[in-house]
Amino acid sequence: xxxxxxxxxxxxxxxxxVGEIENxxxxxxxxxxxxxxxxxxxxxxxxxxxxxxxxxxxxxCGSAVASSSVxxxxxxxxxxxxxxxxxxxxxxxxxxxxPPQKMxxxxxxxxxxxxxxxxxxxxxxxxxxxxxxxxxxYHVTEKNLRExxxxxNLTDLEEVMNYTKAGGACGQCHVAIQKIIDEIKNQKEKIDxxxxxxxxxxxxVNNVIEKxxxxxxxxxxxxxxxxxxKENKVFVSLKGMCKSCKFSSNTLKNFVEASLKxxxxxxxEVVEV
Amino acid sequence: xxxxxxxxxxxxxxxxxxxxxxxxKPYFCEYYGNPSSMHRFGGQxxxxxxxxxxxxxxxxxxxxxxxxxxxxxxxxxxxxxxxxIIEANKTKKHIITTKVEHPAVLNVFKYFEKQGYxxxxxxVDSKGNIDLNELKNAITNDTAIVSMMYANNETGVILxxxxxxxxxxxxxxxxxxxxxxxxxxxxxxxxxxNTDIDLMTIAGHKIHAPKGIGALYxxxxxxxxxxxxxxxxxxxxxxxxxxxPYIVGLGEACELAQKSLSxxxxxxxxxxxxxxxxxxxxxxxxxxxxxxxxxxPNTTNIGFQYxxxxxxLLHLSDLGICASSGSACTSGSLEPSHxxxxxxxxxxSLHGSIRFSLSRFTKExxxxxxxxxxxxxxxxxxxxxxxxxxxxxxxxxxx
Numbered sequence: 001x002x003x004x005x006x007x008x009x010x011x012x013x014x015x016x017x018v019g020e021i022e023n024x025x026x027x028x029x030x031x032x033x034x035x036x037x038x039x040x041x042x043x044x045x046x047x048x049x050x051x052x053x054x055x056x057x058x059x060x061c062g063s064a065v066a067s068s069s070v071x072x073x074x075x076x077x078x079x080x081x082x083x084x085x086x087x088x089x090x091x092x093x094x095x096x097x098x099p100p101q102k103m104x105x106x107x108x109x110x111x112x113x114x115x116x117x118x119x120x121x122x123x124x125x126x127x128x129x130x131x132x133x134x135x136x137x138y139h140v141t142e143k144n145l146r147e148x149x150x151x152x153n154l155t156d157l158e159e160v161m162n163y164t165k166a167g168g169a170c171g172q173c174h175v176a177i178q179k180i181i182d183e184i185k186n187q188k189e190k191i192d193x194x195x196x197x198x199x200x201x202x203x204x205v206n207n208v209i210e211k212x213x214x215x216x217x218x219x220x221x222x223x224x225x226x227x228x229x230k231e232n233k234v235f236v237s238l239k240g241m242c243k244s245c246k247f248s249s250n251t252l253k254n255f256v257e258a259s260l261k262x263x264x265x266x267x268x269e270v271v272e273v
Numbered sequence: 274x275x276x277x278x279x280x281x282x283x284x285x286x287x288x289x290x291x292x293x294x295x296x297x298k299p300y301f302c303e304y305y306g307n308p309s310s311m312h313r314f315g316g317q318x319x320x321x322x323x324x325x326x327x328x329x330x331x332x333x334x335x336x337x338x339x340x341x342x343x344x345x346x347x348x349x350x351x352x353x354x355x356x357x358i359i360e361a362n363k364t365k366k367h368i369i370t371t372k373v374e375h376p377a378v379l380n381v382f383k384y385f386e387k388q389g390y391x392x393x394x395x396x397v398d399s400k401g402n403i404d405l406n407e408l409k410n411a412i413t414n415d416t417a418i419v420s421m422m423y424a425n426n427e428t429g430v431i432l433x434x435x436x437x438x439x440x441x442x443x444x445x446x447x448x449x450x451x452x453x454x455x456x457x458x459x460x461x462x463x464x465x466x467n468t469d470i471d472l473m474t475i476a477g478h479k480i481h482a483p484k485g486i487g488a489l490y491x492x493x494x495x496x497x498x499x500x501x502x503x504x505x506x507x508x509x510x511x512x513x514x515x516x517x518p519y520i521v522g523l524g525e526a527c528e529l530a531q532k533s534l535s536x537x538x539x540x541x542x543x544x545x546x547x548x549x550x551x552x553x554x555x556x557x558x559x560x561x562x563x564x565x566x567x568x569x570p571n572t573t574n575i576g577f578q579y580x581x582x583x584x585x586l587l588h589l590s591d592l593g594i595c596a597s598s599g600s601a602c603t604s605g606s607l608e609p610s611h612x613x614x615x616x617x618x619x620x621x622s623l624h625g626s627i628r629f630s631l632s633r634f635t636k637e638x639x640x641x642x643x644x645x646x647x648x649x650x651x652x653x654x655x656x657x658x659x660x661x662x663x664x665x666x667x668x669x670x671x672x
Binding site: 015018034058065 | 609624
């Protein structure tokens with residue numbers, strides 16, 4: 001049995017705003033019969049862009065119905081602009097939280113809302129061709145994945161599955177999902193270094209050298225030593241075979257600097273001392 | 274939550290029969306000796322274990338009580354049988370099972386598939402039946418074991434295990450045949466005598482014994498290595514001091530199950546059919562999943578089209594009604610039932626499939642109560658569905 005909050009139970013037992021709106025200003029859809037949950041969201045929006053009515057129809061489990069129901073309550077009275085800022089986490093929070101395995105229900109609510117707003121603005125609401133589908137079983141696109149991972153700070157495959165269902169069936173896309181998680185993680189870490197202290201940066205540089213650079217150089221009888229870090233400049237000294245190697249400047253630019261740029265920041269410059 | 278509990282989830286687990294509980298009681302604080310001890314005190318429990326082994330033997334129709342090994346669960350029996358036979362036939366690299374097995378069998382086969390074994394998963398038709406010709410064609414010289422369930426836990430559909438075992442032995446007598454009879458035991462007559470079945474698993478808690486006890490039948494002459502290495506218990510195949518009270522409970526439960534078989538096959542069946550027919554008659558978006566004739570008498574699996582199973586269960590639970598669902602949402606995984614999917618049940622019923630499973634303790638007024646309240650629940654949930662047009666069409670058709 002799921003550990004649902006009182007609020008979740010209240011909303012699936014007595015769902016608010018069930019049904020269709022006649023002549024709606026916008027309709028948003030998410031999920032499908034195949035996936036096991038689907039949501040249709042209807043909005044009535046007045047001339048000032050204020051949502052005056054919201055209704056829903058949901059095919060799904062208790063938390064899917066509760067997420068849809070609470071979303072319609074949240075939307076009434078907001079401007080479209082304000083509504084567009086609602087996140088899936090806010091939907092989950094409004095229910096007093098959802099079990100981790102059920103977070104995808106809040107994501108579905110968020111997707112239907114996005115779809116409805118796009119529909120209102122007259123944008124193309126169908127999946128864009130360039131949105132590569134990563135999970136074929138649940139039709140989850142790369143865009144959906146990136147949004148869910150970034151907005152909710154997801155760090156591993158299991159979390160991504162809980163939030164998006166992607167990878168929950170045949171499992172063929174696990175590698176592709178992991179790649180996206182890693183990419184986002186790397187990007188995040190890169191952004192953060194600008195706010196780092198010199199000590200933090202030295203630690204990070206040293207870590208990359210020890211993990212990714214030195215082992216490679218040692219294979220060829222060479223080595224590397226970190227001398228100092230000043231702002232974006234990393235001062236290193238090449239040792240062993242590298243010292244006498246005529247390709248050492250090449251190694252420095254194309255391998256040492258490239259590795260630091262890849263793992264830390266594109267701004268890094270390597271200087272040999 | 275209402276006070277009332279209407280338990281229609283007996284394929285998940287059953288109530289311990291008070292008679293079984295009574296039989297077990299003395300073996301906790303009174304007769305607690307170790308059956309292996311030399312003193313008379315221990316001898317009393319050895320006798321109790323021997324009696325239980327005899328009861329299980331009679332229940333399965335085995336020819337010798339030595340053929341019964343006590344286990345801690347159905348899953349353990351399945352593992353012991355399949356992994357044991359594979360280990361005892363190391364040169365053979367092909368194994369056969371069906372797509373609709375319980376995870377206790379299916380995941381063991383998947384494990385060996387990953388180890389490089391060649392695995393044949395036999396399919397089922399829309400009613401849940403297998404094709405014996407497919408089995409016949411799958412058998413090779415390299416086949417070590419065929420494992421097939423007697424009755425499916427989700428649909429109750431009975432598989433032709435005796436015929437299948439006979440067929441396998443006709444082609445190659447060296448291939449071992451294991452039957453997972455966890456869901457068939459106590460519901461239909463089981464008799465391994467004069468069959469070609471080599472191994473059979475049962476679990477206590479599905480036949481009104483407690484959880485944590487089961488048995489594996491191993492036909493005399495079947496080579497099976499030790500599953501738990503240690504002492505001499507269970508003829509050295511499963512070491513560990515015997516779980517005396519639970520073994521006594523299983524023995525008693527088997528004897529009671531044998532006595533209740535005719536009730537099960539007439540009265541329980543009548544109540545199941547009443548429930549099923551009542552639902553189909555009163556609810557326009559209800560459809561039976563699987564074979565209706567060749568089924569264990571206590572199980573029905575009904576797909577409620579265009580609504581989702583967990584939501585149905587939650588609402589039923591509020592009314593005190595316990596059932597279960599093949600829906601993805603209830604399992605904790607994202608995947609809906611592999612059994613219903615293998616049968617090709619369409620998505621509109623797949624996610625809304627509910628299993629009701631009765632027992633000899635189910636009362637007629639409980640069935641009447643479900644029939645009274647269920648339509649209201651379903652119609653309320655239908656209103657939430659985005660598939661109003663489809664539902665309307667079903668309603669029209671039903672009239």
